[in-house]
Amino acid sequence: MVVDRLGTTFAALSDPTRRAMVERLSRGPASVHGLTEPFALSQQMISKHIAYLVRARIVIKTKRGRESICTLRPEAIKTVSDWALSYRRFWEESFDKLDVVVNQMKKEEVRDDRKSG
Amino acid sequence: MVVDRLGTTFAALSDPTRRAMVERLSRGPASVHGLTEPFALSQQMISKHIAYLVRARIVIKTKRGRESICTLRPEAIKTVSDWALSYRRFWEESFDKLDVVVNQMKKEEVRDDRKSG
DNA sequence: GAAATCCACTACCATATGGTTGTGGATAGG
DNA sequence: CCTATCCACAACCATATGGTAGTGGATTTC
Structure with missing residues (x-):
């Protein structure tokens, strides 16, 4: 179990802020700033949360000018569904x-x- | 967010040992000792892992003589499935x-x- | 060019967790 | 009654994580 991918995924989804981010991103990509607005959290903390989602391959981040656009990876969520459905x-x-x-x-x-x- | 039940569930499932326990228990109840055998972990650590599963309401523990029998709660797994399927x-x-x-x-x-x- | 915006990086703190060792309480079996 | 078995409780350690504050680099915008 060198890298427990499913474990990293579950860990990333164990935080309510990050699940809310997933919910937001399921309705389309958003910038880090866009993800910060709905929450009463510092920009640094939001970036940290996004980093966990990226590490778990739930979210992909791409630079566009001075912004970082976050996109949800559908396969990641489907992986969780497949696990539970088994x-x-x-x-x-x-x-x-x-x-x-x-x-x-x-x-x-x-x-x-x-x-x- | 006084108690983040889904979060606790995801956190409990983020560990490979605990997911293996879930897999084992999906084939029927087992004692703490029975859950210890498949793993190269101390009895104390297994008890600790079980405690996390119990706290997340994924597993129920009942005493039977000197043994503690662990039973998997189907609703807990279904909750994860429902989340992903949404x-x-x-x-x-x-x-x-x-x-x-x-x-x-x-x-x-x-x-x-x-x-x- | 200067200021504002978007974001990352670092240091720091408190708590939870994975893991160990040691111990002691019940119960079962001789 | 004595011993082995099953299990919980406590202390301890290292690391990861949720959170803060401060800073600085790019890119827009004026």
Whole structure:
């Protein structure tokens, strides 16, 4: 595990500010300044957060004049989706079992009704 | 942002050992000892990792005699899936755009073939 | 050319985390 | 009862991270 890419991705997404940045960038590229405005954080801190997103390959930064334009990489988000969906069978099975339990409880209710009715 | 639940979840999943634990637990509950065996880590460290998963509500721990049984919470994984899937439109649009570019490149190739052939 | 804007780099601090070692409490089995 | 097993708790260390403040380099704009 020389470089734990998925781990870096999850770590980058563990901060609410960075997830808000992802949300913003999903609606189109933005400059560092543009990403600073919505938050009550210093420009330095925003740059630091962006650096984490870049390191996790979630965001790409390109210079345009004196501005740095940030673009979201769709594959990065899809990677997270793919990871979670690989457990889809697990949670669907669990919910099915829950259904069984709920149905069992409903039967018990009916029996209770019969007893008390 | 008193408690950033999704953030805690992502943070818990940012470690490869903990993701391996999730993978193991997706195939059924296990004791702390059972979770220790596959890894070259001390029992104390495993307990610490489990504690992070418990705090993130990804895992539930119940005592059974002298053992602690760990169970994976399906909803926790589904939460991650839901988050990522909320950007599905974004990455699918991006891939569509990529298709346009690729098709454009194919056309250019055809033109090149005509020129060089 | 001078000033303002956009941004990066550095130093610094507090806290969380990955990891170790040591220890002690329960429970299970002889 | 005695011992081995399963596990939690505490102290300790190094590093990464969220955050601050200060500074300086480019690029626009006047």
